[in-house]
Every structure is written in structure tokens, then in C-alpha cells.
Amino acid sequence: MPNDYNVSRTLRRWYDTHRRALPWRDTRDPYRIWISEVILQQTRVAQGMDYYHRFLERFPDVRALADASEQDVLRLWQGLGYYSRARNLHAAARDVRDRFAGRFPTDYAAVRSLSGIGDYTAAAIVSFATGAPYAVVDGNVLRVIGRLFAIDTPTDTSAGRHLYNDLARSLLPPDQAGTHNQAIMEFGALQCVPRNPDCSVCPLVARCAAHAAGTPERFPVKQHRTKTVDRYFHYFYVTT
DNA sequence: ATCCTGTGCT
DNA sequence: AGCACAGGAT
Known part of the structure; x- marks a missing residue:
């Protein structure tokens, strides 16, 4: 078991020279990281870029997003699909406004508790924003x-x-x-x-x-058989 | 553990 | 037409 972080060192060295310059990298603002992660969950980098910029221009911080109407948020989201994610975004912003005094949290449990944020997005936001050790x-x-x-x-x-x-x-x-x-x-x-x-x-x-x-x-091996499988049972009576 | 969603691939 | 994807929700 390689617990010596040599794999990580190799990955980080590779990253230094191969990383793409993306606008949501090198920011520690959890709000911006959050917006980029939610957009990127469903969109390729090339097309998500425009939405990211437009979104931040219109809603520069979590309070601006919280104070907007859902209609305004959905309008800006138009063309991205998955509109429940836009609704979650808006609901989470209001939640941050009301529960965290308008300051986007950086504590894992708090971040994870917001609508539309699961294990992946919470770990991304917290580790990118603060360096906290969540994989x-x-x-x-x-x-x-x-x-x-x-x-x-x-x-x-x-x-x-x-x-x-x-x-x-x-x-x-x-x-x-x-x-x-x-x-x-x-x-x-x-x-x-x-x-x-x-x-x-x-x-x-x-x-x-x-x-x-x-x-x-x-690899990676998947199972994913939502497909219905026909099963045949053979059974019989025992009588005395 | 299963379902949900829009896009793009086959 | 049908399925894979990619996370989150239930």
C-alpha cells in the first residue's frame, strides 16, 4: 500500500505542467468554486465557461444570488438543462443567507448540508477553498x-x-x-x-x-444493471 | 439500492 | 431507438 504520497507527488508534478488555465482555478472563494462545480457537473468546460462568467457577473456573491428571484436564476440557467440544479442553487443561496449570515461556509458538514451538494461537491469546495483534507x-x-x-x-x-x-x-x-x-x-x-x-x-x-x-x-468496472433481468424459478410441491 | 435529468454517442 | 454518463436525491 503506497501511503508515502509518491503517487500524489507524481500527479502534482504532472499537473504543474499540463493543467489548463481555467477561471475557477486559483480562487479560494467557496462561492465561485461552488458555482463552477455545479455548472461543470452537467456541462463540458468549453460550454460551461460562458455560463460561469455570465452567472458571476449577474450574481457576484451568494447574497446577490439569494436576493434574486427564482425566475432570474432560471433565466440565466436557460440552455443548461437540469433546471432542478438551478433551483437547488437558488435555495442553497437563500439557506446560506439565512443560516450562515450570507457567508458561504467552508466547514464540510455545513457545506454538505446545502441543497444540491453531495459528497463530491462538498469535498471539492472545502478542499479547494481551504485545503482541508477531504478526498x-x-x-x-x-x-x-x-x-x-x-x-x-x-x-x-x-x-x-x-x-x-x-x-x-x-x-x-x-x-x-x-x-x-x-x-x-x-x-x-x-x-x-x-x-x-x-x-x-x-x-x-x-x-x-x-x-x-x-x-x-x-477499468473502472461497473455493474449498473437497472435493466430488468428475467429470472426463472423452479419449484415443486412435496406432499405426504 | 434505485431513480432522476438532458445530451450525445452508437 | 436505446443506452451511458454524472452526480445528487430519495
Whole structure:
């Protein structure tokens, strides 16, 4: 078990030279981080950019968002889809205004309690804004970790979620949480991509179990059978 | 553990 | 047409 943070060091070194310059990076304002994360949950960077700028211009801080009407928020959200997320955004802003005196919280439990913020978004906001040691686990992280350790347990099971969360935590250097989280996600987005990853230029190739097995694309393993399965039962009576 | 949502891929 | 995605909600 590599608890020496060498993987993290490699990821952060890679991140230094390969990271994209994005407007929501290098800000410590939890409000701005929050807006960017919610937009990015459903939109590619290229298209989310315009919405991000327009949103912040119109609602520069959480109080401006809270004091706006839901109609105004939805109008600015138009074209993004997932309108319940815009409603959650607005409701959460009012919640911050009322429960936290208009100051967006940076405490994990407080952030996590807001509408539309789950484990991933809470960890992202808190670690980016303050460096607090919460490991993000999104689709990119699942792929990087699934491949690094060639994990056969499906991601969408309780055992899988537990395992992935534990591994994500084990890779996280407590004093570099924000940078590490950004680095591992960017690495998944640009280098350890879902299809045809170019492992020949990967700085972790020597430590990657999936590459060693020759099947990086097999990971992460999923189960996701919402599909109805036909089951046939054979039963019989026993009479005396 | 299952459902929800709009987009884009196959 | 049907499914995968990606998080959150229930």
C-alpha cells in the first residue's frame, strides 16, 4: 500500500505542467468554486465557461444570488438543462443567507448540508477553498484509481464505493489536499482518459496495475444493471 | 439500492 | 431507438 504520497507527488508534478488555465482555478472563494462545480457537473468546460462568467457577473456573491428571484436564476440557467440544479442553487443561496449570515461556509458538514451538494461537491469546495483534507471522488478519480490498482469490485456497489473512498483518502497528502484533488481530476480528464489512453507518455505507467495487465480500458468496472433481468424459478410441491 | 435529468454517442 | 454518463436525491 503506497501511503508515502509518491503517487500524489507524481500527479502534482504532472499537473504543474499540463493543467489548463481555467477561471475557477486559483480562487479560494467557496462561492465561485461552488458555482463552477455545479455548472461543470452537467456541462463540458468549453460550454460551461460562458455560463460561469455570465452567472458571476449577474450574481457576484451568494447574497446577490439569494436576493434574486427564482425566475432570474432560471433565466440565466436557460440552455443548461437540469433546471432542478438551478433551483437547488437558488435555495442553497437563500439557506446560506439565512443560516450562515450570507457567508458561504467552508466547514464540510455545513457545506454538505446545502441543497444540491453531495459528497463530491462538498469535498471539492472545502478542499479547494481551504485545503482541508477531504478526498474528491468523481468519475475521473474512479478511473484513475480503478486503473492504478486494477480494481475488480464494481464502482456502483457499497463495497466498491467504500474501497474507492478508502483508496482516494490513502493517496491524499493532508497538507496538499486541494492541489492533489485538482491534479488527480485533471489527470483523469486529460491523460487517463476513458478510451485509448496514451500510456506511453503516462508518468504513472510503471505503477499502473491495469497497464501491467494490458487492459487499461477494462477499468473502472461497473455493474449498473437497472435493466430488468428475467429470472426463472423452479419449484415443486412435496406432499405426504 | 434505485431513480432522476438532458445530451450525445452508437 | 436505446443506452451511458454524472452526480445528487430519495
